Amino acid sequence: MEIEHRKLNLQLFGQQSDQGEKTEKPTPKKRREARRKGQVAKSKEVSSAFLLFATFGVLYIAAPYTFNRFAAFVTKLWSEYPVEFNERGIQALLTEVIMELMIFLAPVLATAFLMGILSNLIQIGFLVTGEPLKPKLEKLNPVKGLQRIFSKRAIVELLKSIFKVVVIAFISYTIFINNVHHFSRFADMGIRQAAEETGELVFQLVLWVSLALLIMSIFDYIYQYWEHEQSIKMTKYEVKQEHKQTEGDPQIRSKIKEKQREATRKRMMQDVPEADVVITNPIHLAVALKYDEEHGVPIVLAKGQGKVADRIKEVAEESQVVVVENEWLARNIFYTVEIGEEIPEELYQAVAEVLAFVYRLQGAV
Template sequence: MSYMKLDLQFFAADEKTEKATPKKRGDSRKKGQVPKSQDVNTGFLLLMVFGGLYLFGGQMQVSLTEMYSKTFQEYIHWELTTESTAAVFLEITVEMAKILAPIMGIAIVAGIASNLVQIGILFTGEPMKFDLKKMDPIKGAKRIFSARAIVELIKSLLKISIVGLITFAIIWVNKDQMMLMSQKSVEDALVFFGNITIIMGLASGLALLLLSTLDYVYQRYDHEKNIRMSKKDLKDEHKNIEGDPLIKSKIKEKQRQMSAARMMSEVPDADVVITNPTHFAIAVKYDEKVSDAPIVVAKGVDFVAQKIKEVAKANEVMMVENRPLARALYQSSELDRPIDEQFFKAVAEILAYVYRLEKKV
């Protein structure tokens, strides 16, 4: 039974039940793993491109008509040579570039804008890196028959059905006018069918954009599900951020040792060591060139206090017993900082006593 409990605990720890941390989200983003709906791009692109056709359609028609007229009124009379063919090709290319430039510009802006709205600014080459796992036929088969693949299939069928229904409805509403186009001029017929095409494009783009809202919500849900973390993942991440507790304790111990060594090097220059006498030891130094008040250069309790007293004795630094003052200085004073004002009088009396004994005054 105990083995079964351990197994259950192990699987529970590995189960992806926790929300992703900011670090996990940042790492996923660097890898290009972000919630994104291609339908948003498609719908916005269609809407903007057909909107551009609606705005610039008349100008495009005039430019195409002029190019058509020039072809059959001027180019057709040119002598067929390499130079004339190159000239015609160059002129037609330039004219077509001028005609298509606004629409191409709108398409580029729409593509960039739709991505910025969804994922913001992101540059990463991770998705383009070669990965042998992507060529695994077993994983490929799993992706084909996965729940996500079924959802994508349903989405595609839904989009085709809606676009087809919109197209059919627009054609059905305008069927009578279409029948009458045989009685109209070619120019009138082209204008009519051009307008119908733009209307179908705008309606389809708007419908796809509305559908893409639902798809984006699903993509966000699926992304959040994929980047979920287990309790073990959270612990491992915390370890990586904060550091291994064992290593941290060793670092702290090393820092304590270095701090103690530095303190001990300051004790020989102290003027006096105020003791408890057994538990506390405070080394004080007064230098009017450095500070207006005495400075605590070393302090310690128990083992460290004994070491301070040993160093002081070895270097003939005077030690004075004052139990309440030693305890108060240890609790209230910081290393390499002047003592608090409330201790000035007591410490000054001790220093005066020491100076008298050492005949410094």
């Protein structure tokens, strides 16, 4: 009893170990299910870097046109567009201002929209799922909430935020120091020139920050991919269970295969009476052959060993099919030729001699 109890404990320990440790790579089915639930390797830093880089790129390219249009609008507003301070006049002015804002913001918003889609397509491809939006009661659990706050992911996000602040501060300080002599000349510049100088400095700042964030996003995506792979790893027990669900229970599969073999044997036994000869081992093996006149070669109608071989010989004797003992030939055919296949060329001579013997015997009878 004590030995059986120890064995049971070892089995339970093994099952718990299999169920607890995620050491196996995720199967294709596991990956599909995770993707369907929205669990994919994705870095928010990639989207932010793409968005910042592209948006300010468009602003820099469109800056001269935007500035000229804005200056013309202000000139028109003060000199050519008298506004009556009533409901109709104010409404017309607001409409004009909103239209100008829309013209200014349209390329920026369009670029931001396209970059958001593009950055996601690059990372995860095309994916539409509502699973992440479904409410989960476990998120209301304060214990789970504390675990998320002090989790490894939260620490990594905190370090990334600190790194971004440090990088932006360093780049801003470097650009300021390198261009500090420009600021003393702003008082002698016109509005347009001062705006251009300021815009150039802002563009340098955004460009270097964008490049720094882009490099950081590459490393962040690598980390997110690694973390995602770790999160969808499977235990040995889960792999076994999935294999059972996909392929079926091993006992059921064995029963199905047994029934398939039984059906094959039945069809095979029905073909034995059509054979020209049955070659035996003489005890363990039996092979039934028939000369195919259409193709001009002998083919195997049935074969078996043990009890199946005995049954083939019984059916052959009942059907008056000649049974010939040839240990070498029976073994070679049994192990090299499947049912319904032709005899290989290297066995033609030996089979021809057996068939000639059978035909002579039948002719004598």
